[in-house]
Amino acid sequence: MSTLKNTIDTIQQELTAKLAAAHTQKDVEDIRIAFMGKKGSITELLGALKDLSIEDKKEFGPLLQQLRQNAEASINQHKNALLEAQAQAALNKQKHFDVTATLPAAVRGHLHPYTHFIQEIQDIFLSMGYEIWDGPEFETDFYNFTALNIPQDHPARDMYDTFWTDKPGHLLRTHTSPVQIRAIEKAVKENKLPIAGIAPGRTYRHEAVDASHDFMFMQCEGLLIDKNVTIANLFATAQTFLKRLFKKDELDIRIRPGFFPFVEPGFEIDMRCVFCKSGCSVCKQSTWIEVFPGGLVHPNVLKAAGVNPDEYSGFAFGFGLTRLAMLKYGIDDIRLLHSGKIKFLEQF
Ligand code: DAH
Numbered sequence: 647m648s649t650l651k652n653t654i655d656t657i658q659q660e661l662t663a664k665l666a667a668a669h670t671q672k673d674v675e676d677i678r679i680a681f682m683g684k685k686g687s688i689t690e691l692l693g694a695l696k697d698l699s700i701e702d703k704k705e706f707g708p709l710l711q712q713l714r715q716n717a718e719a720s721i722n723q724h725k726n727a728l729l730e731a732q733a734q735a736a737l738n739k740q741k742h743f744d745v746t747a748t749l750p751a752a753v754r755g756h757l758h759p760y761t762h763f764i765q766e767i768q769d770i771f772l773s774m775g776y777e778i779w780d781g782p783e784f785e786t787d788f789y790n791f792t793a794l795n796i797p798q799d800h801p802a803r804d805m806y807d808t809f810w811t812d813k814p815g816h817l818l819r820t821h822t823s824p825v826q827i828r829a830i831e832k833a834v835k836e837n838k839l840p841i842a843g844i845a846p847g848r849t850y851r852h853e854a855v856d857a858s859h860d861f862m863f864m865q866c867e868g869l870l871i872d873k874n875v876t877i878a879n880l881f882a883t884a885q886t887f888l889k890r891l892f893k894k895d896e897l898d899i900r901i902r903p904g905f906f907p908f909v910e911p912g913f914e915i916d917m918r919c920v921f922c923k924s925g926c927s928v929c930k931q932s933t934w935i936e937v938f939p940g941g942l943v944h945p946n947v948l949k950a951a952g953v954n955p956d957e958y959s960g961f962a963f964g965f966g967l968t969r970l971a972m973l974k975y976g977i978d979d980i981r982l983l984h985s986g987k988i989k990f991l992e993q994f
Pocket residue numbers: 820821822823867868906908909939940941962963964965
């Protein structure tokens with residue numbers, strides 16, 4: 647009967663070898679069926695036990711039971727070990743990432759050049775003690791014209807190709823100057839004179855669009871009301887602002903007379919071309935660039951807003967913010983600045 651003992655030993659060795667080579671749950675299940683299934687080698691041996699003699703039963707019965715129990719235990723153990731290894735591998739995958747892997751390019755946005763530019767202008771004026779004002783783009787005839795000393799039928803109204811609206815007496819503001827009136831009125835009401843502020847914003851004109859004109863563009867109004875204000879204050883302000891904006895330690899300005907109904911006297915302030923020394927296409931070979939119209943606030947404007955012109959005086963200016971932005975960034979077509987084209991905007 648030692649052959650039965652050999653068979654038991656062989657099965658045990660076979661099982662151990664097969665389990666050692668089993669790497670998947672399916673391998674283990676196949677082994678379980680081959681040894682412990684209905685027709686498995688261990689099951690068959692156990693089935694044959696009943697045909698043995700009493701002595702043999704006594705001798706081999708316990709050995710066979712032992713074999714069955716060992717087989718069951720080692721199969722389960724191997725199954726669990728595989729499950730655990732699988733879970734650990736998944737965990738390792740999470741923990742370890744490839745630091746050399748290339749990232750997809752990040753898409754970065756940035757502020758619109760207008761936003762940058764306005765912030766820069768505001769910073770300069772804030773540092774000089776100015777406030778930042780805002781006003782409506784949908785305006786009334788009164789604020790846009792009449793209060794600015796441009797009454798009905800005044801020829802100066804022809805300077806502004808106005809977008810009138812369906813609402814009588816209402817228009818899209820043609821300049822930022824109406825904010826002056828609103829600011830003075832508010833200061834008078836709150837008893838807060840003297841005042842100084844700027845008002846950057848959109849303006850509208852009924853114009854044919856080309857490289858240098860658009861029906862919408864931006865201006866920046868400036869106003870200072872105090873006692874004994876002179877044109878020297880206006881010139882110094884213009885020069886300080888332009889020097890800082892164009893980052894020049896020295897910058898000549900030139901003053902010419904200019905007419906605007908809301909100032910008296912009125913001026914055109916030019917700055918020395920920041921791009922050349924002897925003439926270029928930007929300054930049209932003149933070495934001067936016209937940038938800063940302004941003047942002393944007309945007594946009629948002060949009166950219209952409720953200020954006594956014998957007590958207070960002031961200066962005002964209203965430069966083309968769009969024009970300055972185009973100059974500063976070297977943009978030669980206003981339509982590009984207003985296009986929202988990503989390819990264009992990405993350059994800033
Ligand atoms: N509002 C004027 C325009 O759009 C610009 C201007 C000129 C504004 C002189 C002023 C000023 O405040 O004093 O043409």
